[in-house]
Amino acid sequence: MEQFKPILSIETSDELCSAAIMLSEESFAEINFQKKFVHSEKLMPMISDLLKIANTKLEEVGVLAVSIGPGSFTGLRIGLTVAKGLAVGRNIQIIPVPTFDALAMQLSAVLPNNTNFIIANNANINEIYFAKYKSNNKKYELITETCLIDKSKYALLHQKDDLLFGNFTIEKNDFKTSSPNAISIAKWAYIFGKDFVNLDNDLLEPNYLKNFVVHKK
Amino acid sequence: MTILGLESSCDETSVSIIRDGEILSNLISSQHFHLKYGGVVPELSSRAHLQMISPLFKKALEEANIEKEEIDLVSATAGPGLIGALLVGLNFGKALSYSLNKPFIAVNHIEGHIFSCFLMEEKPEYPILSLVVSGGHTLLLLVKDDLNIVKLGSTIDDAAGEAFDKVAKMIGLGYPGGPKVQEYSEKGNPKAIKFPVANLKGEYDFSFSGLKTSVLRYIQKEYPILEKITEDEKSNIAASFQDAVVKALSNNVKKAILNYEIKTLSVVGGVAANKAIRNKLIQLAKKFNKKIVIPDIEFCGDNAAMIAYRAGKLFENNIISDLNAVAFPALPKNAFIAN
Numbered sequence: 047m048e049q050f051k052p053i054l055s056i057e058t059s060d061e062l063c064s065a066a067i068m069l070s071e072e073s074f075a076e077i078n079f080q081k082k083f084v085h086s087e088k089l090m091p092m093i094s095d096l097l098k099i100a101n102t103k104l105e106e107v108g109v110l111a112v113s114i115g116p117g118s119f120t121g122l123r124i125g126l127t128v129a130k131g132l133a134v135g136r137n138i139q140i141i142p143v144p145t146f147d148a149l150a151m152q153l154s155a156v157l158p159n160n161t162n163f164i165i166a167n168n169a170n171i172n173e174i175y176f177a178k179y180k181s182n183n184k185k186y187e188l189i190t191e192t193c194l195i196d197k198s199k200y201a202l203l204h205q206k207d208d209l210l211f212g213n214f215t216i217e218k219n220d221f222k223t224s225s226p227n228a229i230s231i232a233k234w235a236y237i238f239g240k241d242f243v244n245l246d247n248d249l250l251e252p253n254y255l256k257n258f259v260v261h262k263k
Numbered sequence: 264m265t266i267l268g269l270e271s272s273c274d275e276t277s278v279s280i281i282r283d284g285e286i287l288s289n290l291i292s293s294q295h296f297h298l299k300y301g302g303v304v305p306e307l308s309s310r311a312h313l314q315m316i317s318p319l320f321k322k323a324l325e326e327a328n329i330e331k332e333e334i335d336l337v338s339a340t341a342g343p344g345l346i347g348a349l350l351v352g353l354n355f356g357k358a359l360s361y362s363l364n365k366p367f368i369a370v371n372h373i374e375g376h377i378f379s380c381f382l383m384e385e386k387p388e389y390p391i392l393s394l395v396v397s398g399g400h401t402l403l404l405l406v407k408d409d410l411n412i413v414k415l416g417s418t419i420d421d422a423a424g425e426a427f428d429k430v431a432k433m434i435g436l437g438y439p440g441g442p443k444v445q446e447y448s449e450k451g452n453p454k455a456i457k458f459p460v461a462n463l464k465g466e467y468d469f470s471f472s473g474l475k476t477s478v479l480r481y482i483q484k485e486y487p488i489l490e491k492i493t494e495d496e497k498s499n500i501a502a503s504f505q506d507a508v509v510k511a512l513s514n515n516v517k518k519a520i521l522n523y524e525i526k527t528l529s530v531v532g533g534v535a536a537n538k539a540i541r542n543k544l545i546q547l548a549k550k551f552n553k554k555i556v557i558p559d560i561e562f563c564g565d566n567a568a569m570i571a572y573r574a575g576k577l578f579e580n581n582i583i584s585d586l587n588a589v590a591f592p593a594l595p596k597n598a599f600i601a602n
Contacts, residue, residue: 086350090357090586104362119306120347123313127351130317131358135331248317251310258306 051108055232058125059117066228111235115253122252268571271352272344279567287327338574342591397532398424416467451502
């Protein structure tokens with residue numbers, strides 16, 4: 047059997063700045079910092095500390111798993127830029143991990159079986175990032191792929207028993223968990239990342255979900 | 264010593280490798296797509312930096328004909344500039360330095376420009392009187408040595424380059440305005456229209472907002488229908504405006520030469536590419552018998568060679584940065600203030 051190579055993972059799509067190293071199927075280390083605007087300052091020191099704690103050298107890392115979006119443009123760019131910088135120095139493959147799928151995987155592990163749930167995060171004043179899943183034996187099933195929708199359309203997509211996660215909350219008791227922990231990014235890459243191993247790191251960009259429109263004054 | 268420089272503060276992604284003061288590669292990828300918006304769109308700029316940074320790094324290694332392991336020091340611009348754009352170069356640099364296991368230095372972009380004159384064959388001697396003129400900054404500085412830089416004056420409103428851009432827009436020359444205004448000025452009469460040169464409280468401060476407004480008033484008064492401006496008149500407006508800018512800059516430079524002991528005069532930054540400004544400073548240096556060092560045009564605009572060079576100077580002075588170095592959009596209030 048092929049020896050497990052550590053997976054270093056980064057999650058910076060929202061206010062949670064998270065870095066993890068998956069050392070085996072059972073063991074990992076993770077550092078989290080939940081605060082606005084600290085990602086650029088803290089991410090690299092966090093990764094450095096993490097590798098120290100895990101007694102692992104960067105050259106021993108097999109792949110770099112990065113949360114690719116959707117989410118904060120700046121946050122995603124910080125995560126991916128750091129990944130590119132680390133990767134190019136040691137020739138490490140980067141695996142882009144769909145942020146909402148990784149969060150769905152994390153949530154499905156603890157939700158009751160056959161629960162329909164929505165992840166919805168604010169994108170801008172009018173729009174939200176939206177995806178719908180179903181928990182199935184601790185795994186997630188995709189119902190509606192991640193997309194950008196108008197806030198006014200949300201009510202049409204929300205069925206009665208759907209649980210809502212994310213920072214687009216309508217009721218006080220909704221769950222505000224809006225991004226996964228970095229270890230879920232690593233686990234997603236471990237399970238689904240095999241298709242990505244020949245990607246050119248240089249071509250990777252965050253999943254912005256739509257073109258940026260310049261409004262003329 | 265082999266130093267990698269990264270620059271991404273505005274609309275140019277640049278990667279440079281210098282070795283013992285010699286430039287092995289200095290690649291600049293300019294984001295021309297901003298032209299159609301009449302100015303730099305920050306989000307688009309950040310996206311383009313992220314696309315370019317890694318390929319450009321590989322290309323720079325190739326051109327310098329070195330392996331990445333030969334890099335001894337990694338440096339990147341930390342500010343001032345567009346924050347989203349800065350974050351790309353800075354974070355790529357921090358991660359790369361960690362990955363290569365080499366020290367990292369976060370460089371102040373303005374200091375990069377100041378020291379760009381050291382990239383020339385003719386080396387400046389301290390103390391240097393340095394005029395920094397770009398799209399975002401206008402500063403007059405006394406550079407005493409590698410680390411002691413004192414601000415004598417700065418603009419209280421628009422930067423010189425900003426005024427060029429705005430005036431170019433007013434007479435329909437397009438963006439970026441600097442080269443266009445210069446081109447038209449060459450055909451015009453600088454004495455045709457008398458535009459004002461600000462007289463300010465701060466002895467070495469600058470102001471270009473009044474000049475800009477005065478150009479606007481002139482155009483509004485003389486040409487209620489903008490399309491009727493002839494090419495000749497555009498040239499005269501450009502030449503007269505440029506002449507006023509040169510006067511404003513050189514007046515303060517002259518005062519500083521008279522009041523401070525300096526050996527070298529230098530003008531740096533994007534607007535230092537302007538011929539009239541270069542010529543005027545060369546004249547002043549001759550008149551007062553000072554050495555003059557002005558970077559070649561390719562080192563006036565934003566480039567990573569100047570960042571790498573500045574990082575080398577800091578390293579010689581035992582200054583290095585931590586992995587928690589942050590980007591800063593504006594020049595800190597206490598920057599270049601004498602203790």
